[in-house]
Amino acid sequence: MVTAVLGLQWGDEGKGKIVDLLAKKAAYAVRFHGGNNAGHTVVIGKQKLFFHLIPSGICQKKTIAVIANGVILDLAVLIEEINILKKAGVTLKNKLVISPRCHLILPYHKAMDLAYENARGKKKLGTTGRGIGPAYADKVSYNGIRVYELLDWKLFEEQFLFQLQIKNPILKTFGVSPINAKEELKKLIKYREIVIPYVKETYGLLHQALQKKQKIIMEGAHGTMLDTDWSPYPYSTGSNTVTGAINSGAGLPVKSISRVVGIVKAFTSRVGGGPLPTELTNQLGDQIREKGHEFGTTTGRPRRIGWLDLEAVKFAVAINSVNQIALTKLDILTSLAKIKICTGYKLKNKPLSYPACGYSELEKLTPVYKEFDGWKEDISGLRQYRQLPKNCRQYIEFIESYLKTPIKIVSVGAERTANIFR
Ligand code: GDP
Ligand code: IMO
Numbered sequence: 294m295v296t297a298v299l300g301l302q303w304g305d306e307g308k309g310k311i312v313d314l315l316a317k318k319a320a321y322a323v324r325f326h327g328g329n330n331a332g333h334t335v336v337i338g339k340q341k342l343f344f345h346l347i348p349s350g351i352c353q354k355k356t357i358a359v360i361a362n363g364v365i366l367d368l369a370v371l372i373e374e375i376n377i378l379k380k381a382g383v384t385l386k387n388k389l390v391i392s393p394r395c396h397l398i399l400p401y402h403k404a405m406d407l408a409y410e411n412a413r414g415k416k417k418l419g420t421t422g423r424g425i426g427p428a429y430a431d432k433v434s435y436n437g438i439r440v441y442e443l444l445d446w447k448l449f450e451e452q453f454l455f456q457l458q459i460k461n462p463i464l465k466t467f468g469v470s471p472i473n474a475k476e477e478l479k480k481l482i483k484y485r486e487i488v489i490p491y492v493k494e495t496y497g498l499l500h501q502a503l504q505k506k507q508k509i510i511m512e513g514a515h516g517t518m519l520d521t522d523w524s525p526y527p528y529s530t531g532s533n534t535v536t537g538a539i540n541s542g543a544g545l546p547v548k549s550i551s552r553v554v555g556i557v558k559a560f561t562s563r564v565g566g567g568p569l570p571t572e573l574t575n576q577l578g579d580q581i582r583e584k585g586h587e588f589g590t591t592t593g594r595p596r597r598i599g600w601l602d603l604e605a606v607k608f609a610v611a612i613n614s615v616n617q618i619a620l621t622k623l624d625i626l627t628s629l630a631k632i633k634i635c636t637g638y639k640l641k642n643k644p645l646s647y648p649a650c651g652y653s654e655l656e657k658l659t660p661v662y663k664e665f666d667g668w669k670e671d672i673s674g675l676r677q678y679r680q681l682p683k684n685c686r687q688y689i690e691f692i693e694s695y696l697k698t699p700i701k702i703v704s705v706g707a708e709r710t711a712n713i714f715r
């Protein structure tokens with residue numbers, strides 16, 4: 294009954310589109326980790342909707358969106374998103390539930406994120422600047438403030454002021470203006486009024502759905518190669534992005550996850566710093582970026598582009614126990630004469646596996662490529678697998694056989710209906 298949808302690369306694989314698709318008959322769509330560093334897109338006809346905190350599954354009429362305990366919440370961003378969705382005609386009444394266990398991203402987290410990045414200078418990580426690392430750091434160092442605390446304003450105020458005693462001297466050290474308590478509390482008390490009606494423990498809700506055998510979609514954010522433990526740390530994000538995070542981040546038992554859908558973009562993209570073994574720093578990379586509109590949904594930054602890296606994706610399939618794959622943005626590769634796939638890594642002529650690499654190995658290694666002939670025909674209007682050009686099918690079938698995992702959905706356009714089901 295529980296389907297997990299996870300990005301198997303460096304993020305932006307097209308999770309939003311596939312979650313919307315799979316949420317069709319789902320009772321719940323759930324975010325279980327990360328924050329508004331995520332940017333998920335759903336395209337319905339001419340309407341383009343962007344989601345940073347609210348699960349993309351909310352676009353389906355009957356699906357209730359759940360922000361579970363593993364998510365970190367920036368109230369200002371949440372409220373902005375609620376307002377944008379309301380304007381776009383997406384109903385939120387009785388459709389959004391937020392766990393009181395979510396930790397808050399507070400103004401000092403964003404200030405610290407930016408201060409740390411500035412201090413790193415040329416070696417900055419390229420975070421989204423949304424305060425993700427500092428907020429998760431506070432969570433595990435018992436300095437976090439949860440949505441729970443918002444329910445009792447006095448308690449919240451007390452904890453906020455205590456944190457400022459710790460944070461403001463740190464900010465001053467970095468030459469950043471300290472946070473003005475009065476100003477921020479004035480904003481936060483307003484946000485509190487808007488958000489509290491949506492707050493309810495989500496554990497019971499999801500377990501009840503399990504008992505009723507209702508469908509639940511778990512919307513992963515970011516990607517396996519950004520996972521705190523399994524990325525080339527420190528070029529990571531602050532949360533675990535793998536299947537296991539569903540258990541801690543939403544309270545669903547591991548054995549309740551019956552289907553893991555891995556999203557793989559037909560090439561590679563990444564935003565921010567860090568190694569990217571198959572990166573194309575040439576004109577071809579620019580061409581794919583432009584054609585694929587590969588600019589960050591959250592920050593607008595140009596995404597770095599590379600060939601599909603199956604050595605890394607193979608690891609993501611294994612660690613997440615992926616049962617099936619949705620291959621996205623295949624239409625973007627149309628008209629390339631030759632297309633390459635990375636099938637392994639070599640360092641000093643010796644084979645090397647993704648999990649054996651730290652970031653310095655990933656920066657030095659040489660990818661091993663298999664080259665494919667491209668196709669010229671426009672595939673974006675096709676809806677039957679057999680209609681695809683032969684070379685295109687060969688590309689898909691190679692990925693499938695290499696990963697030993699069926700590709701059940703081939704996405705050939707951004708629009709909701711641009712899919713080929715197999
Ligand atoms: P997410 O973070 O994984 O949800 O992905 P993003 O929304 O950040 O980035 C994916 C981008 O590709 C969005 O603009 C989508 O609308 C778009 N997209 C998704 N699937 C396809 C596809 O198959 N073809 C094309 N051309 N665009 C797609
Ligand atoms: P979705 O869900 C792409 C990247 C940032 C940066 C690193 C750390 O849309 O796929 P952070 O702000 O998380 O501390 O930044 O992680 N990153 C993403 N890249 N898509 C995402 O989310 C990302 N979330 C984080 O660019 O390199």
Ligand code: MG
Nearest residue numbers: 305332333590
């Ligand atoms: Mg994105």
